[in-house]
Amino acid sequence: MDIRTRRTLSLTITLFAVGLAALGVQWTRDRLGDASTLTGWTLLVSTAGLFLLSARKSSVNSDWGRVSAWLQVHTYMGTFASLVFLMHIGWPVRGLFELCLASCFATVALSGIALSIMNRRTPLKLAAVGVDRSVEQIPAFRAAVARDAHALALQSAEFGEGATLAEHYQQRLLPFFQSQRSWLYRLIPNGIQRRRLLRELNDLERYLADQGNASRVALASMVVTKDDLDYQYALQTRLRTLYALHAALTWSLALMIGVHVVLVYRFQGALQ
Amino acid sequence: MSNPRQPKDVTAPRPNAQTKWVCGYAKLGLACAEGPDEKGNCCQLRKDRSRPANNAVCHQECSCKDSCELAKLRYQPMLPSHTELGPCVPQRASWFSRQMLTLNFGILTAGILLLSMSLPQHEVIFVPGGLTKDHAQILSNHLVADRCSLCHPNSHSNQVSSGIQDDLCIACHQRHLPDASLRSPHDIPHEQLVKLTAKANPFAMLNGKQTLSQTSCAMCHIEHRGASFDLKAVSNTSCQACHQRRFESLAEGHPAFEGYPYRTQRRIAFDHAAHEQKHFGTKNETFECGRCHVEGTGLQKRGSIIRTVNFEQACSSCHEQAIDAATINGWAVLQLPSIEAADSQNSQLGLTHWPTSAQFGYDGQIDVPLRLLLAADPEMREVLAQLPHNGQLQQITADADRRGLVARGLARGMRKLIHEFAVDGQAAWQRRLISTASQRFGRELTTSELKLVDAMVQGVPPDLFRQMEASWFGSAPTSVTQQANPLGTQASPLLMVSQSNNDEALLSDSSDDSLLTDDSLLTDDSLLTDDSLLKNDALSSDAGNDSLLGGSANARGSIESPLTPLRGSQHVAAGGWYLDNELLALRYKPRGHADPTLAAWAEFIALLDATTTARSVTSTEPIEPTESAEAAEAIESADGEQSPLVTSVELTRLTHGDAIPGSCTQCHLLATGNSPLESTLDSSSHWTSLTRASNIRPFTKFDHTPHLTLPALSDCRYCHQFNDQQSTSLQAVLAANKDNTLAGSASQQWTEAACQFLGNEFIDMRVEQCSACHQAGGASEGCTACHNYHVGASGMNWSK
Amino acid sequence: MTAHSIEVERPSRWDYPLSKSMLKEDVAWLLQQAPFSLMDQERFARNTPLSDILRNDARLLHLQPGDVIFREGQYGGTAYLVLTGNARIFLTKLLTQADPESGQRSRRSWLKLLADTLPGSRSNRPSKKLVDSRRRARPDIATTSASTEPAAVGYRGQGTETRIFLQDVPRVLEQHATSSVHAGELFGEMAAVTRSPREYTAVAETESILLEIRWQGLKLLQQDPAFRQLLDERYRSEILRTHLRETMLFRFIPEESLQQVVEAARMESFGNLEWYAEYRQGLKQPARQRIAAEPLIAEEGSYAVGLWIVRGGFARLSRRQGAGHRTLAYLGKGQVFGLRELAQNFHNDQAVPLPYQESLRAIGYVDALCIPKQVVNEHILPFVRHADLPEPLLVPRYQFNQPVVDAPLETNEHNVETGLLEFLVDQRLMNGQQAMVIDTERCTRCDDCVRACAKTHHGTPVFVRQGPQYGPWLFAQACMHCEDPVCMIGCPTGAIHRDHESGLVQINAQTCIGCKTCAESCPYDNIRMVNATNQQGRPKVDQANGLPILLASKCDLCQDRNGQPACQSACPHDALVRMDLSDIGQVSQWAHRKVS
Structure with missing residues (x-):
């Protein structure tokens, strides 16, 4: 099926389900029924459905269909669950425990939305970088580039063109090659430092002779390589961290939902 | 753009994303081929501790050193040695660290949950919101740990029982919501509800079966919404x-009002229109509703009903004089x-000692009270049956012999009566009244009726009878009675003396009778009493005693001081019993409005009257089996043509209207029900302006107070409009009934006519009057603004 | 790695013979039969004597009349030598009830039976999913018009010995064109040698005894010159004819003309059969030189001397562009070259004949037939319908006596970017029928595919999520199940083989001796040697010297599992697909899929 058709269909089904839930809530309220029980169970079932994705992921050998199809279902069911969640909670949320539960759900839902967006955008950014490196390899490559840069800088000092390049390396480039990037960069990878370092290197041209300039160009390309590695690393770790948060909170969520359900049924006044 | 291939190394392991641990040197690109084991131990350490950890050499001779960056890295001349690198510390693979993070989060959450459950303050954590002020205040006296289970009985046990929480609610709230059927809509019993909804939409029955029969409190009253949440707010x-017949709002589609405001049984025949136009108009006084209808205060403030003020405040200025004059x-x-x-000479008749002043031919009037007393005597029934409606002997004109016969019979009966009284005192009265009443009702008297009889005879002085017998019939009572009350014997001659002095006054009084029966005055008598009548009973009976004692004191005083001839009524200016020796009568002087004795008599008569009316309606039917044996026997022994029952009916029918001086019943509508005393135990309610039970929560509620603050509504007539179509006035109704007095059903007819008049005095309200303000954007238009969900037990008749 | 290693004997070549039922007596009997009786046993190498070859790489089949020996489309690494009796080869497609097209039996059961029909070391595996015929439906391969209805089949024998036989042999033979194979003749060897599917169905006509010889054994037997001669003769006489008959272009050619064609056809090979070594060297050269170095089959602008039909391998269809050569397409098995020029010359007599408009070069190794122009004009073109001919060329690029106009670089010819096409050919990726392609614009590098692969393959992944990249497309290092699997060439035991039905390249772990030949010959580096482990995961070590026992490992496309391969089904973002790169249409379709 065409991707666009599938998306339209899934969205329609999701919105239809949400509308159905809203109608159900209205219908129940009109009959003095307990609407929160209805939305609660809907939420519980759909949340349980969300857990199916991790179940599918953990069992490779079963013939349960493709993970991508499951992810689609997961996404739309998550949208549905989030909207039902809004119907379920009273506003403002009262009670410390309920507040924790609601905020946990909200965090999971929001991280899920962020993930679905980043799953689309991160690959595009990564593909634009050129050479693709896996995140496990990057530290090694980073170390290699740093070592090369260091050797090159030492070498340039021996050419007898003065210590200009070596000094510059010492002051500006060494910290760049040897250290990790700041947390802000890891959160929002950008090209600010790369551009600044390249400009500074470019400015050195007038003080260097041929060999020095060759080293300078080589250093510039190393800066680019290092920055590309950092960029890829930041993008990938960012995605993985967000996914870790999303996944880690689900079990807390499951526990709290369990307690919530038990409490509700233990304390329900309107037991029929 | 192609990627340079890796060197051909067919034995190099593929990167495995599934391994949990990664070599600690992987970050430097120096990962060993084997890697750590499943528990994260370095393979080198495991194999041989003595061997250096860093085994970082490319294990394959590489053919393409130039293109392989990793290979370049491996062959770097400045490759640090293992001692510089330090020992290998295997790292978690990213998926594995993510899994551990998830696990840690789960454990942390579970730990926090368990910890907070075990805390003594765990209710604070798990409560889903604060309680309302009132409930919170109640619970603040309990231990925190116990609070939940006070309302949630299931919370700490494994038994799940239904609806227990509602029982807990009702256990506290049943004091102000007493009905047992609180859990059904509008407190309707289940059977009635099923009957009511049977005709409704079957679909509604289908889905509402549960809700119809049992609704739990929490469906509408939702707790844990914070201290200031209104638990009673219902959308x-x-x-x-x-409610299947839905409508948008009060303004749009609300069903039309039927008979609203509710017609409560008004006990005072007050013609608002006539008072406004005629009586107030002629006196140039403004007719202000607020003069009489004031808001109750304190305990009197029952709900939202505007109370009326008592007689003294409202009516006495016009009506007190007339009442006083009528009873002077x-x-x-x-x-x-x-x-x-000649009859007194005839010893066979037993009238030998008949007073000479009453020997001028067959004449005299037998009033209602006397007739009631005589009716208890079986011998007298036949005689009483011969009497005309107004009790005037002279009216028996057809046959002189018959008049004599009746008069003699009456005289004998009275002689017997007086003797009985002289012997037994109040007990004899009570006996006779009870006998008459039970004969009439065909049953034993109820407690309240007996109390009424007590009130009637209360204050009747027994020694007056002895005196009466002694002074009128000359035959001295037995020495026993004289010894029992020596005061009476002393007083009697004095009273006899004073008797002659009263003649003129009495005559003049009687000439005033025509004035007293003046219609206009009497109809003005809107006798308004407050509900403190019972409370006043004790006082009034004391007053009665006082008057008796006062009379005695006067008698004593008359011994000491020169005797001043006094009229009988003047002896008892504050009210009380006295003898009229001139006219040979026992009189009672009421103390004005709301005389308890008179009230009791009036009530008693009204009671009999109502019963009579009811029974005369059914008189064509066979006599009910509840009739006592004596009564049946009496019928057998009666003359034949007229049964004693019919006699007694005739006896009291004519009485009611005029039996009691002061025309109480012209304003106080006593006999409105078939048996008024049975409907309410509180007999005083007959005299109050309204009879609304205090514990009833009606379906519709109304509070005047907020409405009266509006200038437009301060005039009550915005809502309570006179019924202009009711052309006649209450006075005219009274007059019409007055003419019918002789027909024998005046009092009952009057009551019914008056009630009908009062019922139509104001026209019903219309929805538009309310919805003018109660609409969207204006005042509240919620259902519960006017309607109660929980209604009183007997408040509504839903089966209508 | 985790537990202590276990010491085992290093596996060697004939540990698992083709059939355990081959007894010494059988071998002795065989050695007395022709052609083995004529062979000089001294010519055979010492470590591979003739008797051992026969014992381990061959087996005897006792067949009843009508027994199906193999069927068209199956893959097999064995040839058959008729010892007694007679066999029939169906020249036209024989459709039987056991075929999937006939649909008379449930899929699974016939697959199971089929697996049992061809006994071998793999036949007693639990029934597994076989991928649908992965052979491309080539429009230019004739589907038979003669066959009427599926032939009725029966089943004989039990368990692994079950065999399909034709119910009514005479009637079936009547309906189909067949040729007989008599005692002493060999058949079925081409499919074995070229690793391609069987081109015909073979049935035992009478009660007969056949010797089934493994391809590896066949290779060893060629040490005998007489036997080698037998092979060559056999090829020319029958195979060519069958092959031509199958080609759609020749379907209406009368029998006698076809005979002429067969006789005139020239069979030529270009390049090295073991081309991967050259290829690796050539990668370092610039593309221009590389193409120029490729063996030229026909050159553009030269006189159109004949019609070329690719029989095996891939040929590059290129045109000169600037200083280099631009690839227009690659031709695979059965595709023809030069038809347009020849047809135009034939139908347009008076004009100057048109030279070849494109060049044809061998990519690696190409097996091709050349039919001379005269034969084409005389015996083929008169019988070819116009609808089967390509569109006539209105503005030819090359014309005799006319200057050559260098055409501007057209883009998106064949709906695939030329760059991608060049890339695929340069990297020899067009060989792949199940190549793993990752769209890096969708891939979040979550490594779920690798993890899923590891889980399905006892903890070690069988591919690397890295490899040549073109634009956003990453061609990961996973076995592509090549159309021409060069890895199989050197395998001494036949451990790496093609599945009978699906044609997937598989490694039999039992017979793999860890010689690294396949891994080293794979041009794509998709086979790695891993430590062999036992069932408990303990690594096996040679008891003689303590070195680890190696085992070739590569993607098996999760053949033991139902549905898609684990890597593809585990991808959460639809970034990973297995694709037939030899099919340009499929590549183009995926290249232009809507990217959300």
Whole structure:
């Protein structure tokens, strides 16, 4: 099926389900029924459905269909669950425990939305970088580039063109090659430092002779390589961290939902 | 753009994303081929501790050193040695660290949950919101740990029982919501509800079966919404969950009012229109509703009903004089008839000692009280049956012999009566009244009726009878009675003396009678009493005693000081019993409005009257089996044509209207029900302006207070409009009934006519009057603004 | 790695013979039969004597009349030598009830039976999913018009010995064109040698005894010159004919003309059969030189001397562009070259004949037939319908006596970017029928595919999520199940083989001796040697010297599992697909899929 058709269909089904839930809530309220029980169970079932994705992921050998199809279902069911969640909670949320539960759900839902967006955008950014490196390899490559840069800088000092390049390396480039990037960069990878370092290197041209300039160009390309590695690393770790948060909170969520359900049924006044 | 291939190394392991641990040197690109084991131990350490950890050499001779960056890295001349690198510390693979993070989060959450559950303050954590102020205040006296289980009985046990929480609610709230059927809509019992909804939409029955029979408190009253949450707030949708005839709002589609405001049984025949136009108009006084209708205060403030003020405040300025004037000469409860002198000579008749002043022919009037007393005597029934409606002997004109016969019979009966009284005192009265009443009712008297009889005879002084017998019939009572009350014997001659002095006054009084019966005055008598009548009973009976004692004191005083001739009524200016020796009568002087004794008599008569009316309606039917054996026997022994029952019916029918001086019943509508005393135990309610039970929560509620603050509504007539179509006035109704007095059903007819008049005095309200303000954007238009969900037990008749 | 290693004997070549039922007596009997009786046993190498070859790489089949020996489309690494009796080869497609097209039996059961029909070391595996015929439906391969209805089949024998036989042999033979194979003749060897599917169905006509010889054994037997001669003769006489008959172009050619064609056809090979070594060297050269170095089959602008039909391998269809050569397409098995020029010359007599408009070069190794122009004009073109001919060329690029106009670089010819096409050919990726392609614009590098692969393959992944990249497309190092699997060439035991039905390249772990030949010959580096482990995961070590026992490992496309391969089904973002790169249409379709 065409991707666009599938998306339209899934969205329609999701919105239809949400509308159905809203109608159900209205219908129940009109009959003095307990609407929160209805939305609660809907939420519980759909949340349980969300857990199916991790179940599918953990069992490779079963013939349960493709993970991508499951992810689609997961996404739309998550949208549905989030909207039902809004119907379920009273506003403002009262009670410390309920507040924790609601905020946990909200965090999971929001991280899920962020993930679905980043799953689309991160690959595009990564593909634009050129050479693709896996995140496990990057530290090694980073170390290699740093070592090369260091050797090159030492070498340039021996050419007898003065210590200009070596000094510059010492002051500006060494910290760049040897250290990790700041947390802000890891959160929002950008090209600010790369551009600044390249400009500074470019400015050195007038003080260097041929060999020095060759080293300078080589250093510039190393800066680019290092920055590309950092960029890829930041993008990938960012995605993985967000996914870790999303996944880690689900079990807390499951526990709290369990307690919530038990409490509700233990304390329900309107037991029929 | 192609990627340079890796060197051909067919034995190099593929990167495995599934391994949990990664070599610690992987970050430097120096990962060993084997890697750590499943528990994260370095393979080198495991193999041989003595061997250096860093085994970082490319394990394959690489053919393409130039293109392989990793290979370049491996062959770097400045590759640090293992001692510089330090020992290998295997790292978690990213998926594995993510899994551990998830696990840690789960454990942390579980730990926090368990910890907070075990805390003594765990209710604070798990409560889903604060309680309302009132409930919170109640619970603040309990230990925190116990609070939940006070309302949630299931919370700490494994048993799940239904609806227990509602029982807990009702256990506290049943004091102000007493009905047992609180859990059904509008407190309707289940059977009635099923009957009511049977005709409704079957679909509604289908889905509402549970809700119809049992609704739990929490469906509408939702707790844990914070201290200031209004638990009683109910939305319109909640109401319309059951009510199938839906409408948008009060302004749009609300069913038309029928008979609203409710017609409560008014006990005072007050013609608002006539008062406004005629009486107030002629006196140039403004007719202000607020003069009489004031808001109750304190305990009197029952709900939202605007109370009326009492007689003294509202009516006395016009009506008190008339009442006083009507009763100034007292009320002849008992008066000897006149017989022929010859009859007193005839010893066979037993009238030998008949007073000479009552021997001028067959004449005299037998009033209602006397008739009631005589009716208890079986011998007298036949005689009483011969009497005309107004009790005037003279009216028996057809046959002189018959008049004599009746007069003699009456005289004998009275002689017997007086003797009985002289012997037994109040007990004899009570006996006779009870006998008459039970004969009439065909049953034993109820407690309240007996109390009424007590009130009637209360204050009747027994020694007056002895005196009466002694002074009128000359035959001295037995020495026993004299010893029992020596005061009476002393007083009697004095009273006899004073008797002659009263003649003129009495005559003049009687001439005033025509004035007293003036219609206009009497109809003005809107006798308004407050509900403190019972409370005043004790006082009034004391007053009665006082008057008796006062009379005695006067008698004593008359011994000491020169005797001043006094009229009988003047002896008892504050009210009380006295003898009229001139006219040979026992009189009672009421103390004005709301005389308890008179009230009791009036009530008693009204009671009999109502019963009579009811039974005369069914008189064509066979006599009910509840009739006592004596009564049946009496019928057998009766003359034949007229049964004693019919006699007694005739006896009291004519009485009611005029039996009691002061025309109480012209304003106080006593006999409105078939048996008024049975409907309410509180007999005083007959005299109050309204009879609304205090514990009833009606379906519709109304609070005047907020409405009266509006200038437009401060005039009550915005809502309570006179019924202009009711052309006649209450006075005219009274007059019309007055003419019918002789027909024998005046009092009952009057009551019914008056009630009908009062019922139509104001026209019904219309929805538009309310919805003018109660609409969207204006005042509240919620269902519960006017309607109660929980209604009183007997408040509504839903089966209508 | 985790537990202590276990010491085992290093596996060697004939540990698992083709059939355990081959007894010494059988071998002795065989050695007395022709052609083995004529062979000089001294010519055979010492470590591979003739008797051992026969014992381990061959087996005897006793067949009843009508027994199906193999069927068209199956893959097999064995040839058959008729010892007694007679066999029939169906020249036209024989459709039987056991075929999937006939649909008379449930899929699974016939697959199971089929697996049992061809006994071998793999036949007693639990029934597994076989991928649908992965052979491309080539429009230019004739589907038979003669066959009427599926032939009725029966089943004989039990368990692994079950065999399909034709119910009514005479009637079936009547309906189909067949040729007989008599005692002493060999058949079925081409499919074995070229690793391609069987081109015909073979049935035992009478009660007969056949010797089934493994391809590896066949290779060893060629040490005998007489036997080698037998092979060559056999090829020319029958195979060519069958092959031509199958080609759609020749379907209406009368029998006698076809005979002429067969006789005139020239069979030529270009390049090295073991081309991967050259290829690796050539990668370092610039593309221009590389193409120029490729063996030229026909050159553009030269006189159109004949019609070329690719029989095996891939040929590059290129045109000169600037200083280099631009690839227009690659031709695979059965595709023809030069038809347009020849047809135009034939139908347009008076004009100057048109030279070849494109060049044809061998990519690696190409097996091709050349039919001379005269034969084409005389015996083929008169019988070819116009609808089967390509569109006539209105503005030819090359014309005799006319200057050559260098055409501007057209883009998106064949709906695939030329760059991608060049890339695929340069990297020899067009060989792949199940190549793993990752769209890096969708891939979040979550490594779920690798993890899923590891889980399905006892903890070690069988591919690397890295490899040549073109634009956003990453061609990961996973076995592509090549159309021409060069890895199989050197395998001494036949451990790496093609599945009978699906044609997937598989490694039999039992017979793999860890010689690294396949891994080293794979041009794509998709086979790695891993430590062999036992069932408990303990690594096996040679008891003689303590070195680890190696085992070739590569993607098996999760053949033991139902549905898609684990890597593809585990991808959460639809970034990973297995694709037939030899099919340009499929590549183009995926290249232009809507990217959300």
